[in-house]
Amino acid sequence: MVRQHVNPLSRFFQLPRPLPPPEELFAQPQRPIHLDIGCARGRFLLAMAQLEADRNYLGVEIRRPLVTAAEADRQALELTNLHYLFCNANVSLENWLLALPAGRLERVSIQFPDPWFKAKHHKRRVLQPELLRALAAALAPGRELFIQSDVLAVIEPMQALIETSGQFSAQTPSNPPANGERWYGANPLPLPTERETLVLRQGLPVYRLLYRRNALATTASGRSAEAGRPEATDNPATAAAPAPASAQTRAMAR
Ligand SMILES: C[S@@+](CC[C@H](N)C(=O)[O-])C[C@H]1O[C@@H](n2cnc3c(N)ncnc32)[C@H](O)[C@@H]1O
Numbered sequence: 001m002v003r004q005h006v007n008p009l010s011r012f013f014q015l016p017r018p019l020p021p022p023e024e025l026f027a028q029p030q031r032p033i034h035l036d037i038g039c040a041r042g043r044f045l046l047a048m049a050q051l052e053a054d055r056n057y058l059g060v061e062i063r064r065p066l067v068t069a070a071e072a073d074r075q076a077l078e079l080t081n082l083h084y085l086f087c088n089a090n091v092s093l094e095n096w097l098l099a100l101p102a103g104r105l106e107r108v109s110i111q112f113p114d115p116w117f118k119a120k121h122h123k124r125r126v127l128q129p130e131l132l133r134a135l136a137a138a139l140a141p142g143r144e145l146f147i148q149s150d151v152l153a154v155i156e157p158m159q160a161l162i163e164t165s166g167q168f169s170a171q172t173p174s175n176p177p178a179n180g181e182r183w184y185g186a187n188p189l190p191l192p193t194e195r196e197t198l199v200l201r202q203g204l205p206v207y208r209l210l211y212r213r214n215a216l217a218t219t220a221s222g223r224s225a226e227a228g229r230p231e232a233t234d235n236p237a238t239a240a241a242p243a244p245a246s247a248q249t250r251a252m253a254r
Contacts, residue, residue, distance in 0.1 A: 002063055002065045002066060005114055007124060008088050008126070013088040013091065014088070015091070017091075019087060019092055025058065026081055027081065032055050034055055034107040034108075034109070035108045036059045036110075036111070037089045037108065038110060038112075039059030039084065040061060040194065040195070041070055042061070042070030042074075043193075044191060044194065046082065048189075049081050050079065051190060055081065056083075058085065059082075059084045060085050060086075060089050061084065062086070062087070062089070067085065070084040090130070094130065097137065098138070100138055102140065105138045105139055105140075106143055106144070107144040107145075108139065108145050108146070109145075109147070110145075110147045111146075111147070111148050111149075112148065112149055112150065112196065112199070113125060113147075113158075115149075125154070127147075129161065132161055140213060142213065143212065145162065145210075145212075146189065146208070146210050146211075147159075147208070147209050148187070148207065148208040148209070150199045150206055151207075155207045155209065167218070168211035168212065170209060171188075171210040173188070173210075183207050183209065184209055187208060
């Protein structure tokens with residue numbers, strides 16, 4: 001039985017895992033990489049790797065049994081442009097990203113991250129300032145960061161964190177919603193995730209934002225020279241109104 005949630009701050013998950021370099025993960029390591037953070041059972045990437053096979057896909061996930069099962073699926077299909085790795089993204093990804101050849105990372109997606117609604121649990125949320133800095137340093141100008149969630153109280157702090165960094169420019173869809181909403185609308189990716197399929201089937205809203213890395217530099221400390229302090233917006237939902245009970249119940253019932 002796979003646990004619904006694990007606490008990424010527990011001691012067990014603080015041990016950095018040495019993640020193999022792209023040469024050991026993919027048959028053609030020079031291809032651009034799509035990194036999916038929190039890929040769960042991995043079926044989205046399994047389908048993407050077959051649909052758009054000219055790219056490499058890496059899924060990282062903190063629940064090891066899901067990674068084992070996803071890897072078994074990948075091996076059964078003999079896909080060499082896909083890999084799943086067990087790790088805590090907040091502990092192990094930074095070094096892996098640092099070691100990537102410049103320009104190799106093409107796209108990062110964080111889709112339906114665990115909500116951790118209670119204010120004291122916000123620091124368990126996956127998009128923290130350090131991870132964002134590492135992503136900004138690894139993504140060349142023009143490369144994509146895509147986030148989506150069915151919970152406003154989760155995506156709004158992510159939006160604030162990303163936009164305060166000054167290093168990402170929000171993209172406007174070619175067919176923006178007539179009501180002037182800031183959300184991206186239709187999924188810019190060709191396939192839905194498992195959670196997305198479930199949410200859409202229930203007729204619930206999905207909030208999406210697509211960003212491109214802009215040219216604002218990252219300094220040696222990993223901070224952008226001109227942007228605001230991302231720490232100041234770390235999980236600003238702490239100060240915001242709590243999510244409606246219905247949304248909380250929904251998300252925790254996953
Ligand atoms: C709600 S699920 C969404 C799964 C998938 N992205 C989807 O849309 O169907 C969020 C996933 O992120 C994983 N996760 C949470 N924190 C993580 C972390 N620090 N590092 C890696 N994975 C994490 C969880 O275990 C869970 O599988």
